[in-house]
Amino acid sequence: MNKTSILVVEDDKAVRNLIATTLETQGxxxxxxxxxxxxxxxxxxxxPDIMILDLGxxxxxxxxxxxxxxxxxxLPIIVVSARSEDRDKIxxxxxxxxxxxxxxxxxxELLARVRVALRRIRYDSARQGAESSVFENGGLKIDYAAGCAYVDGEEVHLTPIEYKLLCLLAHNVGKVLTHNMILKEIWGNVLPSDTPSLRVFMAxxxxxxxxxxxxxxxxxxxVGVGYRMLRIVNSPEADA
Structure with missing residues (x-):
């Protein structure tokens, strides 16, 4: 039996009951x-281990x-909302x-998002006590101490910006990072004109x-929001 506890914050009774029933059927x-x-x-x-939150x-x-x-x-927070505009998501x-x-x-789809959040919890728990100097995700490996990245055992030669982007995504594996958040962390500012440059570096x-x-x-x-590094467990799995 799965003992994960999830807080469902929703004022619409029908939607709240639907989410609660969906979670209950999965234990x-x-x-x-x-x-x-x-x-x-x-x-x-x-x-709770996770919060599912309506915005309205x-x-x-x-x-x-x-x-x-x-x-x-x-606490991992999954927003479930009728607001579909990119500005609301951002x-x-x-x-x-x-x-x-x-x-x-x-x-x-909801359960897939919950599994993504649970993988983030497990990853964060594994890092507690001592920050690992090596990040591994499927065939991807980052040696933070050496400042090197590898894919399937082969070193990948990255520019300083590419390496910083990769590390930022790795430190937030499973979490969606907006363009604004990435620009602020990597370049220290947020200018709309920088977003195309970010797309080029990501490509x-x-x-x-x-x-x-x-x-x-x-x-x-x-699309229109940002990027997320997927957590790969055993075999590649779609994270929704």
Whole structure:
């Protein structure tokens, strides 16, 4: 039995029940909240492993909840919202959400996002106690101490920017990083004119680490939003 506990924050009773039933059939424990205030209280007292969050709550906007939770916790947050505009996704992800799922959604897609979050939890737990100097994900290996990257045992020669991009994605494996977040971390500023340059660097990075750049298995594009490094476990698996 899976003892993972998931906090479902949703004011629409029908949607809340659908999500709860979907989780229950897979053996997950769950908590529910209908308001932002209740969600914050449950996040503190219920110690959930993951939060599934609707943005349109009656007492506060979901983005504010994300910001408040990020003030004290790295709890994986999956946004499930009817807001489908890129600016809404970017706002939530920049605030600290890990993933964004647009309503209506399928149960299989929701469960896939939950599995992505669980892989992030396992990865973070494995790193606790001592920060590893080596990152491994499928055939990809980064030796942080040596400043080198390898694919299937062969060293990949990266430019300084490509290496910084790869490390940033690796440190946030499983998490969607927006263009703004990446630009700020790599270049220290956020200018709309820099986004095309970021796409160019990401394309050259893919050519060096992906066997088939047009069908990437390591770096996933979220069109209009950003990028995510997929966590590869045993065999390659689609992360939705």
């Amino acid at each position: 997950y424990d769950y908590l529910t909240a209908e308001t932002g205030a209740s969600a914050l209280m449950q996040a503190v007292s219920g110690h 709550l009656p007492d506060m906007d979901g983005v504010e909840i994300i910001k408040k939770v990020r003030g004290w916790s790295s 706002s939530a992800l920049d605030a600290g959400a890990d993933d964004y799922l647009t309503k209506p959604f399928s149960a299989d 050259t990075l893919r050519k060096k680490i992906e066997q088939v750049p047009s069908q990437p298995k390591y770096i996933q594009t979220h």
